[in-house]
Amino acid sequence: MLTAKNIHKSFGELEVLKGIDLQVEPQEVVVLVGVSGSGKSTLLRCFNFLEMINSGEIIIDGKQINGKKDNLNKIRAEVGMVFQHFNLFPHKTVLENIIEAPIQVKKKKKADAIKHAKQLLEKVGLSDKADVYPSKLSGGQKQRVAIARSLAMEPKVMLFDEPTSALDPELVSEVLAVMKQLAEEGMTMVVVTHEMRFAKEVADRIIMLDEGRIIESADPKTFFENPSHDRTRQFIQLVE
Amino acid sequence: MPEILVTLYEVLKRTYPGFLDAVVITLQLTAVGVVLGCLLGLFFALLKLSKSKPLQWIANIYITVIRGTPLIVQITFLYFGIVEFVTLSNFWAGAIALGVHNGAYIAEIFRGAIQGIDKGQSEASSSLGMSKTQTMKRIVFPQALKRSIPPLGNQFIIALKDSSLVYVIGVAELFSIANREAAQSFQPFETYLVVGLYYLVLVMIFSFLLRLYENKLDVDKD
């Protein structure tokens, strides 16, 4: 579904990704972990071309993407992204946030977009919030709206960059519950998170990034109980 | 009643028909100047925010020259510059000069407002597949415009007062009329005091409206 081949990415002198190979299968849930600065966000952002790779290949749904030639907007529409700070559009209501891209990008009819949006709001448990502005929502509600907004584009893959890190502790579980449900429904997901419980319960595979390289890639049980790398062991001790 | 108040009252009473006509022209000059200034301001703000160095330079030159020279010089320069080539009424020459002048300040207002919008907004928009133009038009710009309104209101007040300088090219706005009246009546002190009051009242009305609008923004803040 999503393949990275030998991706390199530098910011000026600083090489952040030093040859990443990764293959995410359809319906697979991959959790990406690593210490701060290891390149997790950068990798996700390369996957939906918010950052351009310096070399390597990105293949999405069997199609190799050329950052210069292809219509990146069309590709981005197929790769959903959920941000740490939600990034809802504050001048639009919850419903308007969700129908914006389907109408503008997919040229959906407004009535159809609204109908779909309402189904999605029900799915994330926010049917009663359709007409309020984001500023009136709690962090957890904002993030669930952001997830619904991404889903409205019917993406093939969903990327999550620390979706619960900006939330008060008591609001984390409502967002994780929505993500878990998505995973159960078969969404292909790449998730950067520090929530190890979520990783253990939901991930098919956990990947450890260290200084721009993948040093560990294993199912949760192996990852936690029998990691192959010292750095992984240190990391597990740190987060548990 | 002190004598000065009596004379003031008489001057007010005598001049108000002419002055009120002149107020209309002053407001028209200001409105055209600010609208034109907004269009120019938006255009040059976008140039300045573009990735192209030459376009940025063009915007920088415009902003530097306009902000670095007196408005009265700009008005006279533009007036004599323009009437060389096209026939234009004094009113339109003055209004265009005000527009060009305000454009430089409004460009900076818009640029600041656009840059002040969190990068996450355009990233979220891009990640949903929206094009750069769609992102600008539908996500960044509406938010930036809302934030621009208070500084734009201030700019309107400045433009209102600055429009008095257009007297140099003989537009029959408030200050020109006051000049004429002062000379004819041999009552310059009272006349200029009265015209000052006119400007003060106009500015206060507009400040009041602006405050109403800002309060409304705060109320339905989102």
Ligand SMILES: Nc1ncnc2c1ncn2[C@@H]1O[C@H](COP(=O)(O)OP(=O)(O)OP(=O)(O)O)[C@@H](O)[C@H]1O
């Ligand atoms: N736009 C940028 N320009 C320059 N350097 C950047 C940029 N984005 C990221 N970096 C640098 O790249 C490195 C990796 O950053 P990245 O955000 O990918 O790390 P991360 O693993 O997501 O960390 P965190 O857990 O703190 O979010 C860091 O050293 C960071 O300073």
Ligand SMILES: [Mg+2]
């Ligand atoms: Mg990060």
